[in-house]
Amino acid sequence: MRIFSAPRSSSPSSFFDSRPRTPRISIVIPTRNEARNLEVILTTLPPVHEVIIVDGHSVDGTLDTAHRVLPSAITLTQTRRGKGNALSCGFERATGDIIVMFDADGSADAREIPRFVDSLTAGADFAKGSRFRAGGGSEDITRLRTAGNAVLSGIANILLRARFTDLCYGYNAFWRDILPILDLPAAGEPAPHLMNWGDGFEIETLLNCRVARAGIVVEEVPSIELNRIHGVSNLNAVSDGLRVLRTILVETRRRYQPPAVIAEVEPGSALAA
Template sequence: MRTPDPRITLVIPVLNEARNLEVVLPTLPPVHQVIVVDGHSADDSVEVARRCLPEADIVPQTRKGKGNALACGFERVTGDIVVMVDADGSAAPEEIPAFVETLVAGADFAKGTRFAAGGGSDDITLLRRAGNAVLSGLTNLLLRTRFTDLCYGYNAFWADAIPALGLPSSAGTEPRWGDGFEVETLINCRIALAGLKIAEVPSFERDRIYGTSNLDTFRDGLRVLRVIFRESVRSRRNRRRGEAAVSGLDRVVGS
């Protein structure tokens, strides 16, 4: 339910992030629900989450990949607003109120951006920045959007928008399209194609605290590119169906 005083759910995908969770979880603001989705970590991520935040919901992934982790988490949401938070310390918890305020003010989807006044990054490389700019521009051209930071995953949205995402069900163990890092672009595209109101929120990306990222610039960049073209085709197909339906209705009315 959309209310001026929404209940907030944080969804945190985790894969071998025990050391980072020890730092991140104690800094989270008080919220209605924290969902930690564990990708069968080989370290003691689950034990650390239970110790640092006993009230957190610990959800095991059914398959591999960030997309599957988010899908598993979204299915357990009980709050009014969902905030996607990375476990590596790159997402600043103090920015959560800005995302919530943007949604309460009328947006359906609060899109974090590192490339607006007040935003920035300690982590992004020149190669990733250039790739992000190309992918954002292509998406804006094909889907008629205005993203400035397509590939940034710190986002929030009203929970009633979850069906519009059309993410693969968590059921089953066979890999599904949308299970990987491409999920963030998939979410952005689906929100836009559903006609929901998107508002960008300046965000500063911090360096990962410990460990190395699972992101592969070229492999995951190609997966993002595939999402963009797939969703562009889907958009044109839906538009043609809508035009055909209107044309058919006009003929019926005019007969």
């Protein structure tokens, strides 16, 4: 593990000093047609303050499965489209002190959650999973994706003056009190055919760019990415790599001119994934 962002003395708000020693944990799980995977992953989660499942208009009984397997879970339907919007909806609903981002496909290992929490209670503001730190790894990543991740991490490090080892990984945890400085798109009223900047898969890179710029303490946590349990990944090494590159460039410029990108999305289009 390595703290690679600004030291604690430069944290932008004094409320960082009043965090509880025994924090309440909220796990936020974005889902879309993941009923078969929820059957498995929900049984692996540790006892926490709350589990929030945000559904992206599934048609396979995802929410019914969630209610059956984990009756205590809080379930929501996201307001727009995309993984980023699902996460934002979950973040707004969360009441815990720490929020854990947890994928529904089985790639995240619930046994690692204490490792992320320990990093945060030891002084980090944002705990970022890394498959390329000692102790990390992946059962799923290809050579092409590994090379692409290295290139994109290098570009982000130069432009943001960071030291990421794994930019393109979405297993993260953070103190809920940093949400205001992340400035994510609000969940808002239901508008299922709209996407704002940050509503799509760019959310993970966007978060990493914003925490790197925010002057908070970011610590990389070794993590092992597991294989998806059921179904096929929607990731495409080329198109998603270009999306990550665009996110880095937009977020680097954002300090000078915040983007206001709102796109109408037709059902079934690539952006609607």
